[in-house]
Amino acid sequence: MSLTRRVLLGLAVAAGLAAPALAQDxxxxxxxxxxxxxxxxxxxxxxxxxxxxxxxxxxxxxxxxxxxxxxxxxxxxxxxxxxxxxxxxxxxxxxxxxxxxxxxxxDFILVGPKSDPAKVKGTKDIVAALKAVEAAKAPFASRGDDSGTDRAEKRFWKEAGIAPKGDWYRELGAGMGQTLNTAAGMNAYTLADRGTWLGFSNRQDLVVAVEGDKKLFNxxxxxxxxxxxxxxxxxxxxxxxxxxxxxxxxxxxxxxxxxxxxxxxxxxxxxxx
Amino acid sequence: MEALGAAVGLILAGDGELLSIVGLSLRVTLMALALACAVGLPLGALLGISRFPGRGAVIVLVNALMGLPPVVAGLLVYLLLSRSGPLGDLGLLFTPTAMVVAQTVLVLPIVTAVTRQVVEDLWAEYGEQLRSLGSGRVRAVPTLLWDARYSLATGVLAGFGRASAEVGAVLIVGGNIAGHTRTMTTSIALETAKGNLALALGLGIILLGLALAINGAAFALSAAARRAAAA
Structure with missing residues (x-):
């Protein structure tokens, strides 16, 4: 049966191709x-x-x-x-x-747009900065993925006595890099770890807004x-x-x-x- | 433009890492495609020519599974292969084998559904004839598949496209481990996450080029075969 033979041949070739990848020595x-x-x-x-x-x-x-x-x-x-x-x-x-x-x-850093609508650039206190972001209803991109950074961000909001909600607070459910891409796209503030930030190449208008708070230790x-x-x-x-x-x-x-x-x-x- | 430059640069550099990523992508996808064809072609043909109660429901199910989200397929295979899952002892999670399994799950409904339709139409046309030649339904399957090979090729290529383009399933069950389970699509996702958009798009262009090459080869092969058959 030429078709069966062809299928078998195809399988054998595919198995041969896959074999080196599957070897685990x-x-x-x-x-x-x-x-x-x-x-x-x-x-x-x-x-x-x-x-x-x-x-x-x-x-x-x-x-x-x-x-x-x-x-x-x-x-x-x-x-x-x-x-x-x-x-x-x-x-x-x-x-x-x-x-x-x-x-x-x-350490964690708060990054945000150069235009700095919440007027927090250059400040040190992360909790005060988040309060200012909320007061200004400036766009904020949250990881929202239960990562270490996300958990840290949630802690800071709690300390600020704010349950962030509303149009300005955008939960992405994404990794750090994706969140930075999105934040850059919509000129939002976001909490990032410095390692990812330094390795990140698509910053557009984003700059470091808040850094140096002891609480930002990671x-x-x-x-x-x-x-x-x-x-x-x-x-x-x-x-x-x-x-x-x-x-x-x-x-x-x-x-x-x-x-x-x-x-x-x-x-x-x-x-x- | 920058992306095109990145793509050309990557190819010209003959980067070993890129080659191994492309190689793994092709190996996983072709292996999954072969498995899906080995099961889906006969299964789809049988479904096309047989009549049994509940057949309509099976056809609807197979057709619906063509839309199975890759992430869901990945999640199912993940739960199956996880150390805490039923097949955990095999230790297959985060290996290329797991990726082959997940992609087979994705491709199988496409191959089965297309085969079912093509063979059903063929059977409606020639079933009478085949039966008068004394061929039973099951024994007619290889003949039908062979006669429908050009139409089936499109279904197989659709399956290839589905497997080579998806990222959700291989990311979950493979883990995007550098040098081990990193494929073209998971690399593109990673480079995007790093903000290397030009590089990510460059990789995308290479992936598209590969798909073009494979579809072109399939087209040329089928044209040559038709010519040979006509001669």
């Missing part, structure tokens, strides 16, 4: 992390070094912090590297993670997933990655990552918590 771990670390280019700078030293390939799935933690809870990652300390500690307390370590920090933590909970995780390789990140060597590699001369992440590993 090198040891690897899967890291669930945030869009900010991926979009900023940090992993591209960091991972080849680690892989060269240990032979372990690191596969990063970049998601919002909430989703990344869920991915790890479901056993679909060996390590989580995210930025919501409270949620991370809960993750460990619930038995999903081995132990949490501080890795590095950077801590990243790393946790190996507990093999007691998910026996299939690669506990040894995962721990090797965590250990390297907080080692002198790993910390120096993080510090060395710069865009346009500006350092994106500041290593601050100490004792775990």
């Amino acid at each position: 090198k040891p690897f771990i899967t890291v669930a992390s945030t869009t900010s670390t991926e979009a900023s280019g940090l992993f591209k700078h960091l991972l080849p070094d680690f892989t060269k030293k240990t032979g372990i390939e690191v596969r990063v799935v970049a998601q919002g912090t909430g989703q990344a933690i869920q991915t790890a809870k479901d056993g679909n990652a060996d390590v989580v590297l995210v930025h919501d300390k409270k949620a991370e500690e809960q993750f460990v307390a619930d038995g999903f993670g081995v132990r949490r370590f501080d890795v590095m920090y950077n 801590q990243y933590g790393v946790i190996a997933v507990n093999p007691g909970r998910h026996p299939h995780v690669k506990a040894k390789q995962a721990q090797a990655f965590v250990d390297w990140l907080i080692s002198k060597d790993g910390q120096a590699t993080i510090a060395a990552y710069k865009i346009g001369g500006e350092q994106l992440f500041f290593p601050n590993a100490a004792a775990g918590s």
